Every structure is written in C-alpha cells, then in structure tokens.
Amino acid sequence: xxxxxxxxxxxxxxxxxxIERGDDVVLVLGPxxxxxxxxxxxxxxxxxxxxxxxxxxxxxxxxxxxxxxxDFEEDPAYHLALYExxxxxxxxxxxxxxxxxxxxPGEKVQARRKALAGVDEARLATDWxxxxxxxxxxxxxxxxxxxxxxxxxxxxxxxDWESLADEMARLKDVLxxxxxxxxxxxxxxxxxxxxxxxxxxxxxSVAYDSHNLPxxxxxxxxxxxxxxVRFDVPMTLRGTRVRNVRLTFEDGEVTDYxxxxxxxxxxxxxxxxxxxxxxxxxxxGTNRGxxxxxxxxxxxxxxxxxxxxxxxxAYDACLPAGEAGNDSAVHVDMITDTTDDAxxxxxxxxxxxxGVFRWEDGFEG
Amino acid sequence: xxxxxxxxxxxxxxxxxxIERGDDVVLVLGPxxxxxxxxxxxxxxxxxxxxxxxxxxxxxxxxxxxxxxxDFEEDPAYHLALYExxxxxxxxxxxxxxxxxxxxPGEKVQARRKALAGVDEARLATDWxxxxxxxxxxxxxxxxxxxxxxxxxxxxxxxDWESLADEMARLKDVLxxxxxxxxxxxxxxxxxxxxxxxxxxxxxSVAYDSHNLPxxxxxxxxxxxxxxVRFDVPMTLRGTRVRNVRLTFEDGEVTDYxxxxxxxxxxxxxxxxxxxxxxxxxxxGTNRGxxxxxxxxxxxxxxxxxxxxxxxxAYDACLPAGEAGNDSAVHVDMITDTTDDAxxxxxxxxxxxxGVFRWEDGFEG
Numbered sequence: 001x002x003x004x005x006x007x008x009x010x011x012x013x014x015x016x017x018x019i020e021r022g023d024d025v026v027l028v029l030g031p032x033x034x035x036x037x038x039x040x041x042x043x044x045x046x047x048x049x050x051x052x053x054x055x056x057x058x059x060x061x062x063x064x065x066x067x068x069x070x071d072f073e074e075d076p077a078y079h080l081a082l083y084e085x086x087x088x089x090x091x092x093x094x095x096x097x098x099x100x101x102x103x104x105p106g107e108k109v110q111a112r113r114k115a116l117a118g119v120d121e122a123r124l125a126t127d128w129x130x131x132x133x134x135x136x137x138x139x140x141x142x143x144x145x146x147x148x149x150x151x152x153x154x155x156x157x158x159x160d161w162e163s164l165a166d167e168m169a170r171l172k173d174v175l176x177x178x179x180x181x182x183x184x185x186x187x188x189x190x191x192x193x194x195x196x197x198x199x200x201x202x203x204x205s206v207a208y209d210s211h212n213l214p215x216x217x218x219x220x221x222x223x224x225x226x227x228x229v230r231f232d233v234p235m236t237l238r239g240t241r242v243r244n245v246r247l248t249f250e251d252g253e254v255t256d257y258x259x260x261x262x263x264x265x266x267x268x269x270x271x272x273x274x275x276x277x278x279x280x281x282x283x284x285g286t287n288r289g290x291x292x293x294x295x296x297x298x299x300x301x302x303x304x305x306x307x308x309x310x311x312x313x314a315y316d317a318c319l320p321a322g323e324a325g326n327d328s329a330v331h332v333d334m335i336t337d338t339t340d341d342a343x344x345x346x347x348x349x350x351x352x353x354x355g356v357f358r359w360e361d362g363f364e365g
Numbered sequence: 366x367x368x369x370x371x372x373x374x375x376x377x378x379x380x381x382x383x384i385e386r387g388d389d390v391v392l393v394l395g396p397x398x399x400x401x402x403x404x405x406x407x408x409x410x411x412x413x414x415x416x417x418x419x420x421x422x423x424x425x426x427x428x429x430x431x432x433x434x435x436d437f438e439e440d441p442a443y444h445l446a447l448y449e450x451x452x453x454x455x456x457x458x459x460x461x462x463x464x465x466x467x468x469x470p471g472e473k474v475q476a477r478r479k480a481l482a483g484v485d486e487a488r489l490a491t492d493w494x495x496x497x498x499x500x501x502x503x504x505x506x507x508x509x510x511x512x513x514x515x516x517x518x519x520x521x522x523x524x525d526w527e528s529l530a531d532e533m534a535r536l537k538d539v540l541x542x543x544x545x546x547x548x549x550x551x552x553x554x555x556x557x558x559x560x561x562x563x564x565x566x567x568x569x570s571v572a573y574d575s576h577n578l579p580x581x582x583x584x585x586x587x588x589x590x591x592x593x594v595r596f597d598v599p600m601t602l603r604g605t606r607v608r609n610v611r612l613t614f615e616d617g618e619v620t621d622y623x624x625x626x627x628x629x630x631x632x633x634x635x636x637x638x639x640x641x642x643x644x645x646x647x648x649x650g651t652n653r654g655x656x657x658x659x660x661x662x663x664x665x666x667x668x669x670x671x672x673x674x675x676x677x678x679a680y681d682a683c684l685p686a687g688e689a690g691n692d693s694a695v696h697v698d699m700i701t702d703t704t705d706d707a708x709x710x711x712x713x714x715x716x717x718x719x720g721v722f723r724w725e726d727g728f729e730g
C-alpha cells in the first residue's frame with residue numbers, strides 16, 4: 001500500500017475528524033476508495049472507535065433511482081437512526097464514473113434528494129468530513145495520469161495543518177475586523193460589505209468548523225455587492241463546462257451576466273430563486289499544495305492565489321447569532337485567479353497582492 | 366451485465382426475502398458483489414423498497430481488528446439501530462480472499478464477534494437472506510474457472526423454487542411424522558431419534574423459515590444418536606482441509622472419532638463444550654442444481670444425494686415450543702454422499718435409496 005494512504009487516514013481521523021475512543025463512526029465510501037477505507041478502518045481500530053461502512057456506489061444509486069416510480073419514502077427510520085446515533089461521518093469519495101447520473105431524469109434525482117433531506121441533515125449534524133481517494137475516474141476528470149493525480153491529491157492533503165491554521169487565523173482576524181472588501185484585477189472591480197460577519201478559518205478540521213480534507217480557505221458571507229467580476233478559472237456547473245463568467249452586481253444583486261462557454265448553465269442557476277442572484281460566500285484560497293485547477297471544487301476553491309465567490313446560500317457560521325444570511329436552494333462557487341496584477345483590499349488596505357498575503361515574503365505593499 | 370445477475374436479484378428480492386413496497390432493506394455486500402448489488406438496487410427501486418448499503422470488506426475488518434487493542438465496545442447504538450429498524454437484510458457475499466482473516470489472532474476475532482452479538486441478533490430478527498455473487502475468489506476456492514463457477518452458482522440459484530418447495534414438503538411430512546431415522550452406507554450405520562421434532566422445508570425463502578439462497582434441504586434436530594457415520598465429502602473446517610471424518614456415537618455423544626486429514630480441527634471443535642459432541646442437525650440435500658462440492662457449505666450441504674449432520678447447536682424452529690435443543694457455541698456441518706449403496710430410513714421404511722427419493726422415478730424400494 002502507498003504509505004501516503006495511511007498518512008491520509010491519519011490526518012483524516014486525528015486532525016480532521018478528531019475521532020476518539022468509543023466514537024461511533026460511519027464510513028461512507030465509493031467503490032474505488034477501498035484502499036483508503038482499509039487504512040481508515042485500521043486507524044479507527046488503533047484509536048478504539050467503532051465503525052459501520054456504507055457503500056456509496058453511483059451505479060447502485062442510478063439503477064435504484066431509474067427503476068423507482070419517483071414516489072420516494074421520506075427519511076426511512078432505519079437510515080435516519082444510523083446517522084442520528086453517530087458521532088462522525090467520514091465520506092471517502094472514490095467513484096468509478098462521475099457521469100453515472102448523466103441519464104437519470106433530473107426531477108427524480110431531486111425527488112430522491114428531497115426525500116432524504118432529513119438523513120442528510122442528521123449526517124451534517126455529526127462531525128462529518130469529506131475527502132477523496134485518488135481514483136482513475138478523478139484522474140481522468142482532471143486530465144492527469146493516475147500517478148500524477150495521486151501526487152496532486154497527497155500534496156493537497158498531507159500538509160502541516162496546524163501551521164496553516166495559524167497562518168489563516170491572521171486572515172480571519174483581518175476579515176472579522178473589516179467592513180468592506182474590494183477585489184481588483186483585469187475586468188474586475190468588486191466591492192462587498194462584510195461588516196458584522198464572522199470568517200471561518202477552514203483548516204480541514206471539525207475543530208475549525210471545517211469539513212473538507214483538503215481544505216485551506218478563509219470564507220465569510222458578503223452582502224451589498226457592487227461592481228463587476230470575471231471568473232477565469234474554468235469550472236463545471238451541473239455537468240456543463242463553463243468558462244469566463246462575468247457578473248455585474250448592483251445593490252447586491254446580479255443585473256448583468258455572460259459566459260464565454262456554458263451560459264445556459266448560468267441562466268438556469270440564476271433563475272432558481274432570488275437568493276441565487278446574490279452572493280452567499282466570499283472565500284480566499286490558502287492551500288499552496290494545490291497548484292492547478294482539476295475541475296473538482298473540493299480542490300479548486302482551496303487553491304492559494306485564488307478567490308471564489310458563491311451565488312446562493314450563505315453559511316450560518318458566518319452570520320451573527322439569530323441573523324439570516326442570503327437564502328437559496330443553490331450554492332454555486334466560481335473562482336478567479338488573483339496571482340496576476342490583482343489586489344484584494346479590506347477597508348482600503350491590501351491584504352493580498354498578486355497572490356501573496358501581506359505577511360508573506362515577497363508581498364509588494 | 367450477465368442477464369442471470371438480474372434474475373438472481375429477482376429471485377432474491379421476490380421469492381427469498383418477499384420484499385414489498387416501503388420495506389427498509391439493508392444490503393450487506395462484499396467488494397466483488399458490486400454487480401449483484403447494482404441489480405438488487407434496481408429491483409428494490411422497482412418494488413419501491415428503501416435501501417442502505419453496508420460494505421462488508423474483509424480487508425477492512427482485518428485491518429480494524431488487528432489494530433484494535435481487543436477491548437471492543439458492545440453493540441454500538443447506531444449499529445444496532447440500523448438493524449433494529451430494518452425489515453430485511455440481504456447479504457450479498459462476494460469477497461476477494463476467503464483467507465483474509467488468516468493472520469488475525471483467533472481470540473480477537475472471537476472478542477469482536479462477541480461484542481457485536483446483539484447486532485447479529487438484530488440482523489437475524491429481520492427477514493434476512495444470505496446469497497453469494499460468483500467471484501473469482503470463490504471460483505478459486507472451488508477450483509473452477511470463473512465462467513464455470515458462475516454457471517455452477519446460477520444452476521444452484523435459478524431454480525423453480527415453488528415446485529421444489531412442494532416436493533420438499535413431502536420429505537418434511539415424512540420426518541414430522543417419524544420417530545427414528547437410520548442412515549446406512551459403507552462404514553456407516555447410524556440411528557437418531559427425531560420424535561416430536563419439526564422439520565424445516567428450506568425452500569430459499571423467509572416464507573419457509575429459510576434464509577439461504579441457494580437452499581434446497583429439509584432439516585430437523587435429532588437426538589439420542591447411536592452408531593457410526595463416515596463423512597466422505599471433503600470440507601474446510603476453520604481453514605483446515607478435512608477428509609473422511611468418522612464419528613461414533615453412544616447415548617447421543619461422540620465417543621470415538623478420526624479423520625484421514627485435518628484431525629486437529631476436529632479435536633478443537635469437539636473440545637469446545639458438551640454440546641459440540643452431540644448432533645444439532647440432520648439435513649437432507651435436495652438441490653439438483655448442485656452437482657459437486659465446492660468447499661462452500663452454503664452450496665455443499667444443499668447438494669441432492671447428500672445428507673449432512675451438524676455437531677453443536679440445534680435450530681429453534683425444529684423444537685417443540687419451550688423445549689431447549691442441543692446447545693453449543695458451535696454448529697459444524699459435515700456431509701456424507703448418499704448416492705452409492707446408501708439408504709435413509711424413517712421408522713424402518715426407506716425414504717431415499719442411492720440418492721433417489723421414494724416419490725421419484727428410479728426409486729428402488
């Protein structure tokens with residue numbers, strides 16, 4: 001076994017999910033995440049936690065959903081009971097074909113998702129962490145060889161998270177104290193209010209309210225957005241390849257938009273509801289192990305030298321207690337490169353220029 | 366997909382487990398049972414049942430057990446809740462290596478099994494059915510090519526179960542009405558009492574108290590065994606190949622025994638407890654789709670033209686209400702061929718001779 005698989009399991013169990021003796025852990029794994037599943041099971045044995053392994057095979061989900069008449073039962077009690085009684089859920093992504101649901105009618109997929117919303121909620125109420133095992137399918141999606149892709153994944157995952165968390169704490173402090181963020185680069189000049197909002201130091205650990213491994217971003221919930229932004233990192237939205245989205249905001253709402261390719265997907269997203277035309281998230285990538293986009297949002301949005309903005313739902317963790325943030329059925333991240341002639345300012349002071357943070361070597365003030 | 370995989374799923378869901386709309390089904394599947402898992406998920410979708418898939422990978426179980434200090438938590442609540450709230454459990458065997466637990470200390474395996482006894486009990490309280498997908502590992506264990514092994518499995522599984530159930534009902538009637546069974550063949554003359562005991566018509570369906578697919582046997586719980594029996598169908602007991610076991614009973618208890626190979630395994634089994642030296646089961650194979658032993662008890666004991674006897678625990682279904690049968694921590698089946706100069710009598714009347722039942726063509730009375 002590649003020794004990095006065991007290291008991955010160790011980071012996941014110890015740093016990310018903070019699993020302790022006696023914890024009841026649900027392992028949710030894709031068919032090709034088997035090897036990571038073995039390493040995680042070993043680590044859980046070492047810690048003295050319990051595990052139940054749930055097999056998340058897209059081919060099974062597809063066959064079931066296609067054959068079903070669409071009248072799905074809401075949150076079956078046994079399914080709910082598994083997660084309601086669990087302390088943690090470790091989701092080990094590793095499918096065989098990301099396009100497996102490509103021929104399932106969308107309304108059926110939505111109906112099943114909706115029927116299991118309570119189960120999802122129960123899972124999200126645990127100390128859940130989502131990670132991926134480098135599979136051939138993901139390598140293909142990234143356009144990389146399996147070996148190069150595995151190197152890519154482990155560079156992103158096997159970091160010194162403790163020291164990165166300390167570094168990100170600085171950025172969080174700046175955002176928490178700030179009122180206005182301005183992003184300037186080619187074809188972009190955007191201002192957002194963040195007054196009263198709390199940033200999340202997403203250090204790949206439930207101890208930081210962070211549920212992705214890898215992570216490496218600091219995010220908050222902006223509002224009153226004004227101006228224009230161009231997203232030049234390619235992305236896949238609802239199965240459609242989308243390039244060079246440009247959004248213009250007035251009074252916090254999208255008033256004009258375009259995309260070089262895939263504008264249809266954008267049309268559909270913006271038409272979802274009123275919240276889909278407002279921002280729910282401003283995120284700043286800090287993971288220097290991620291050096292290129294691979295078409296997977298789990299990695300792309302964490303890339304150091306990028307900023308992402310999400311249309312739609314805001315995270316509660318960023319809002320003052322009792323205050324509702326932007327609400328929507330969607331949360332769609334879009335990414336812009338900040339390494340080339342770009343400045344990110346908080347209250348008029350540059351916090352990042354050309355991808356370099358103020359406290360880093362090489363920052364040009 | 367081999368069309369027989371879908372037929373297998375259909376027999377399993379419709380005939381064996383009698384799954385209906387709204388049933389909460391746990392699918393427990395081995396890594397190489399994936400294709401059968403897809404077919405079963407499709408069938409469950411068609412029926413409108415719910416499913417949660419549990420991944421039963423021996424490599425994960427081994428890694429976990431090896432790494433654990435051995436002080437396993439008893440029946441974790443979330444694990445128990447899954448099965449306690451389920452209607453059915455479909456166990457789709459299909460591992461990659463039957464010897465995976467070969468290097469795990471026996472006491473740890475036992476400790477984990479004991480700690481999860483309540484979970485097992487909850488699973489056995491559902492409409493559970495155990496079957497196997499023809500994997501390369503099982504083909505190798507059987508000493509057959511993957512294709513020949515798949516043919517073998519489907520010949521055993523895809524039968525006219527309804528008509529076989531009717532046929533087996535005759536055998537059950539004979540056993541239920543009878544008091545004494547006598548088996549005679551070369552080096553064998555054994556009598557057992559079955560007075561007051563009830564035979565199970567094991568027709569591969571929960572509707573018949575039968576939880577194996579394939580099945581095809583009628584079994585009861587004998588006592589007061591006297592005489593000698595030779596088991597000439599080779600078997601694997603606790604990982605040891607065992608051939609030509611001979612047991613001699615007096616007053617229901619084994620008083621003398623030998624084996625041509627693997628006698629050590631027999632020593633160990635008989636030393637378990639007092640019940641391990643008495644019979645718990647007499648089973649008569651009726652599945653004519655199974656034409657050769659393959660080293661898997663799920664198939665071997667169902668083979669038409671064989672009789673099996675188990676040392677150890679008796680099944681409650683065979684006992685009068687409130688009466689305790691033979692009790693033991695073990696239940697070890699051993700098989701003898703009845704096709705060659707062999708007679709099975711109930712109360713002095715032959716019910717099978719040379720593998721042919723009294724009501725079949727070719728029976729020599």
